[in-house]
Amino acid sequence: MQVVDKPRLSVIGLGKLGSPMVAVFGAKGFNVIGVDINERFVQTLNEGRAPVTEPQLQEYLERAGQRVRATLDFDDAIAQSDVSFIIVPTPSGADRLFSNRYVVDAIGKIGRALSRKQDYHLVVLTSTVMPGATGGAIQAALERASGRSVGQSLGLCYSPEFIALGSVIHDILNPDLLLIGESDAQAGDLLEAIYAQTVESRPSVHRMNFVNAELCKLSVNTFVTTKISYANMIADMCDHLPGANADVVTRAIGADSRIGLKYLKPAVGYGGPCFPRDNKAFAALGRALGVDCCLAEATDQINDHQIQRLAEAVAASTSPGERVSILGLSYKAQTSVIEESQAITLALLLSKSGYPVTVYDPCANAASSAVLGNTVTVAGSAAEAVGEASAVVIMAPWPQFAEVSWNCGVNRPEQRTVIDPWGIVTSVPGIRLIRPGAGDWRRSVAPADSSAPLRFGSR
Ligand SMILES: NC(=O)c1ccc[n+]([C@@H]2O[C@H](COP(=O)([O-])OP(=O)(O)OC[C@H]3O[C@@H](n4cnc5c(N)ncnc54)[C@H](O)[C@@H]3O)[C@@H](O)[C@H]2O)c1
Missing domain, CATH: 3.40.50.720 (NAD(P)-binding Rossmann-like Domain)
Structure with missing residues (x-):
């Protein structure tokens, strides 16, 4: 970790939930790099405008100011951040279960960028996934692409947000609970510290293994x-x-x-x-x-x-x-x-x-x-x-x-x-x-x- 007090963040996925996360983290003093495969979203954010419609989003982006930028380049975002939040779609399949395909695609790119970096990195999965996914296919994809094992120089958390569209900013700032599924205590400690510098309510903190958090x-x-x-x-x-x-x-x-x-x-x-x-x-x-x-x-x-x-x-x-x-x-x-x-x-x-x-x-x-x-x-x-x-x-x-x-x-x-x-x-x-x-x-x-x-x- 280069900066203990305020780790540098990247947010992968700049949609309905990712863009508000970028804005809130930036407004709370974190340097944040947004990443998306959608060029228009990246360009819009770099122009200081909200890529999606959501109350208070523009206001919080303006508060974040120069602390926020966006890129299409995973290597750039991973090299310049200590913690990466993944908030890409997990659509339902014909079997009604949530698909991991966008998460696995994003985590493969994060992993390949991590293979070219030495420092500790924490990956936080915010997208909603099925019980068993984080510690299964997703962790395996991250370890394969990065050449690292989760637990030492690489932390992994599953930490979904409890938000409703129309009040996303308010809900990120005022959670009733913080749910942290963690690979190990170092990863959970770091994520809890980031939330502590972000939220304005006094949420109860629930730390557990991946599958319990997914089921929660x-x-x-x-x-x-x-x-x-x-x-x-x-x-x-x-x-x-x-x-x-x-x-x-x-x-x-x-x-x-x-x-x-x-x-x-x-x-x-x-x-x-x-x-x-x-x-x-x-x-x-x-x-x-x-x-x-x-x-x-x-x-x-x-x-x-x-x-x-x-x-x-x-x-x-x-x-x-x-x-x-x-x-x-x-x-x-x-x-x-x-x-x-x-x-x-x-x-x-x-x-x-x-x-x-x-x-x-x-x-x-x-x-x-x-x-x-x-x-x-x-x-x-x-x-x-x-x-x-x-x-x-x-x-x-x-x-x-x-x-x-x-x-x-x-x-x-x-x-x-x-x-x-x-x-x-x-x-x-x-x-x-x-x-x-x-x-x-x-x-x-x-x-x-x-x-x-x-x-x-x-x-
Ligand atoms: N919207 C909600 O109300 C809500 C609430 C709670 C949880 N969630 C969960 O959050 C996740 C994201 O939801 P959303 O509503 O923000 O989705 P969204 O479709 O609005 O945004 C997803 C963004 O991810 C980008 N993306 C897709 N693949 C990518 C990749 N490989 N690399 C980088 N960017 C990529 C897309 O271009 C898009 O901009 C889902 O798992 C969803 O279940 C959503």
């Missing part, structure tokens, strides 16, 4: 998604129970410290690049090991069912041929990412079922147009989207949606229904407001002779 990361995500599906299951129950209200129920049970309120909120299903794939990977791992992981599969089934619930809420108030507007297309507010977004699935389902659909999102209109094509009309504002709609569904709780004038464009307010799974709209006189999980909407608006709700597609 997957288990955190599958547990959180189980809470979301549990809340949505209660909401579904409340839809069918006269007088029941899922908000009242979840607020009370979440007050029990054994349960907790976080993520116990009935709304829409989860989406995005991580949550939907984690239960599938967990269940696939269980199958491979001969372990029954039906809880993970049930969590996903309940999540998929949320599209059906929302489609039924639309059908209970509007007929095919009448326009439905969807506000919020990204999988959550404050991000443009539409991967596995239930809003996109709902738009396609409604369109296929004969509803003209208008969509609007504050920052995901372009990405959504590319996927939805001409099956929907894309509006330039929330007001425009609401304008001619018989029913409006609020799929992501952007704060500005609470300010929309819900009766604009209709002569008689009762001609419009607002479906608000997040509960962000306070009552608007005359407009029919449906809060799935509350308010007896199935009984008050379903046709009297319809005992079976209209079904769309299949689960």
Whole structure:
């Protein structure tokens, strides 16, 4: 190690998580070299601009200033750094398990650069990998390419971040826990010291072997998604129970410290690049090991069912041929990412079922147009989207949606229904407001002779 106090860092992968890591480390006084195979990302970062969209990213890059630079050249980055964080994609394969191919490619290049360097180097894998991967194929690839054995002049850690898009900078700075899977104490000590100079919260630190850390990361995500599906299951129950209200129920049970309120909120299903794939990977791992992981599969089934619930809420108030507007297309507010977004699935389902659909999102209109094509009309504002709609569904709780004038464009307010799974709209006189999980909407608006709700597609 050349500098004990502030080791020089490199971050391999400058995407949605890597770029914020570069910015935060730089802002905290570390010299950081970003590496990517995407020339545009490297050039953008070298011009001092954020390669990806994320709140506070530009601000933190500006705080980092000259301490941050980027390169396409692994040899340069490894020679000029003491610690390398790898944060490249680990996409799900057909078998539902996470693929290591990008990690192995990056680690091969790091290893070859290390074979031309003498000093101690720590490699930290931040990308999410399957249990067994770090100490298996990944360590083997690193040792093969570098000609060194992990443990002496080469440290290896598996240390995933617990972040959500839209609050990545905040989440990196304020973790509840630091998870460090380590090859040896020297590697873990160094990584813990870097985190200690970076985070602003007082996280509990959990150091362990690789496989325990890999299982922890997957288990955190599958547990959180189980809470979301549990809340949505209660909401579904409340839809069918006269007088029941899922908000009242979840607020009370979440007050029990054994349960907790976080993520116990009935709304829409989860989406995005991580949550939907984690239960599938967990269940696939269980199958491979001969372990029954039906809880993970049930969590996903309940999540998929949320599209059906929302489609039924639309059908209970509007007929095919009448326009439905969807506000919020990204999988959550404050991000443009539409991967596995239930809003996109709902738009396609409604369109296929004969509803003209208008969509609007504050920052995901372009990405959504590319996927939805001409099956929907894309509006330039929330007001425009609401304008001619018989029913409006609020799929992501952007704060500005609470300010929309819900009766604009209709002569008689009762001609419009607002479906608000997040509960962000306070009552608007005359407009029919449906809060799935509350308010007896199935009984008050379903046709009297319809005992079976209209079904769309299949689960
Ligand atoms: N995005 C999230 O919400 C999130 C949350 C937690 C964990 N993760 C995990 O973080 C990892 C990265 O996710 P992301 O969302 O930042 O991905 P991303 O696709 O946004 O970015 C990955 C970057 O890595 C670069 N890259 C690919 N191969 C490379 C190589 N061999 N060398 C150098 N750069 C390379 C790509 O060009 C891209 O810029 C994944 O394992 C993911 O599961 C993501």
